[in-house]
Amino acid sequence: MGRTRTEVTARAPGKIILSGEHAVVHGSTAVASSINLYTSVSLRFSSDSENVLKLELKDMELEFSWPIERLKQVLPDFDSPSPSAPKSCSTDSLKSIASLLEEQNIPEAKITLASGVSAFLWLYTCIHGYKPAIVTLTSELPLGAGLGSSAAFCVSLSGALLALSKCCELDYNQQSWVALKDSELDLVNKWAFEGEKIIHGKPSGIDNTVSTYGNMIQFRSGELTRMKTSMPLKMLITNTKVGRNTKALVAGVSERTLHHPNAMASVFDAVDSISKELSTIIQTPAPNEIAVTEKEEKLEELMEMNQGLLQCMGVSHVSIETVLRTTLKYKLRSKLTGAGGGGCVLTLLPTLLSNIVVDKVVAELESCGFECFIAGIGGNGLEVCFNDSTQT
Template sequence: MEIRARAPGKIILAGEHAVVHGSSAVAAAIDLYTQSSLHLPPSGEDGAGVVEVDLTDSCLAFSWPCSRLLEALGETCRKAELQAPRPCSPEELAAIAKLVELHEIPEAKIWLSAGLSAFLYLYTSILGCRPGKVVVSSGLPMGAGLGSSAAFSVSLSGALLTAAGVVCAEGVVGGTEWQLLGKDHLELVNTWAFQGEKIIHGKPSGIDNAVSTFGSMIKFKKGELTNLKSGNPVKMLITDTRVGRNTKALVAGVSERASRHPDAMASVFHAVNTISEELSSIVELAATDEISMTSKEEKLAELMEMNQGLLQCMGVSHSSIETVLRSTLKYNLVSKLTGAGGGGCVLTLIPTLLSKLVLEKVTTELESHGFRCFKVEVGGQGLQTHRG
């Protein structure tokens, strides 16, 4: 049996980091996906065979004998409560980390160990210690602010829960082989993926896994999700600075700054909340044609610029991000970092009336710094599955 699931990455238009501290944020799915393909042999003896994961983008594969997993995880390996995942306990996480350490991961790719821990947790909690192979491939740059960790956790959870028979597809995505899950099943996938994100991120707000699961454009605050009807989606150029960073460390850094300067940072988070609220109202208003496209774009650009200033206050900008901001400003274009910052990706709002020539010039200038530029479709479908 083969089950495939694909989950999109995301951009955050406003509110990253502040959302971890209770502010609103606005995010949208993009048309770059992480895909997990799960192959399960017919059930055999307990403890026989291996659990295998092939991370094709990193050209690395890992496997664990089922007997070894049973021995190390015991309790966990007996299928957990599938309808209500419980958080991974520190003891379990330590046992999982030891299993990951059985493999020598090259130093340059050591950041994969968090993803492998999330994989082992999700696999053994959902399917127990039965043998199987998961092949993961992604069109998303990893660790660059476009939600690769969430897309990884959502696609894995989607494939594993489908195999466990607790979720199933209800409809098709027109003109493709992909199928969609109903709302309750998506909720369940999202809850599991959040547990995976916790292993990778430490203290995630849940916005990345939510937008990857449900798709579309959303406003997110304290775990509550509102779908934004966005009408004409905004056009964004994405610049990947190729500066590697780690969301867990950046989120921890902002929390440390907040504990050193609680009042000042509370004001920063409050200001970001107001920006996200205003931005989401403009997106919805534009869908009713009550404001012109130009006016919508001007307002969005100004809010993005203000949000970027506040992200600098939080200490998550980077010289590479500042280079993108300066380069695009020369062409009167506004940019802001997206995701956790510290390098990674930057968004540039592309106004509808911007000439092709200017777009080419700005892209050439950004690429001359060694950055990679690409355009994405914003606000599409979330998790999709396929049973082969």
């Protein structure tokens, strides 16, 4: 017999919203970007003698395991999986999957993971049926902070599953990270969206699209446009660790819009202009250091303006204001990213900024109990890497 690959690792990036959150719900343009913080999923088919499907969540020191026979009993429709035809999880299938989760005794403190584990079972059985395997997950992204952790999970999982299916033509001898073809990425994105639907109910599709293709996207009224950035940007991302209720924040903006329709229409128009200008700046070449600095200064101003408008919408928070004040002391501009009400704050780190200043800012923010990450934005999307060859 020949040699085949039976182990693959896929990684997919998180995302930030550079401009336009909340306003996008009311028809404005928004811009999202990938960040170079990744979720990785490793998939290894195991021998039939083991006859179990295992999911290991390394960061949480949790492990789930299902006998293949049990999967066949509860999910009887996957004898002939169809990886090339993404499909939605029906209410009945979701109930069946829920019964498989109940048997796992997920600790109460980690019960929010249940929807992610449900997405895993659906995507795995749809794409590979009842093959025994060990799937391992690690992530650099904080959960529930608005950095697209669930989408990065769904994209990296779908990427790993499809890389070992007949849907992808990949060079199995490639030992380094490789990107998939556009048509293969399209398929990954569709499957990842099905996973996101299980986790979030009605996701916009923005998070999984950014995570799949990388770089940046502009979106408005459901239309997504992929963008190419010509300048490397670095952001300090501060996780306030304050949880928030996204639905309640979105509803609050809608209520304010009902109370003040004309004023809020002007706010949304201004956000739309900021997103469009930001897109133009990011895509304009910067041939030298002076041009880069000028572009960064304009982007800082736009971020600050966007933050002011988010405050007008009522989605800021005392923790966000603390980050804004702290970074402003060092002449750095910041804005919230995502739903607001806590979550994460972005601070642009100009190219010529000294590392000493960055270290001081980070130290001061961490002394407030916040968590800081430094990330490049607009980088690669999903990539896969084959780990070893196994005789078959």
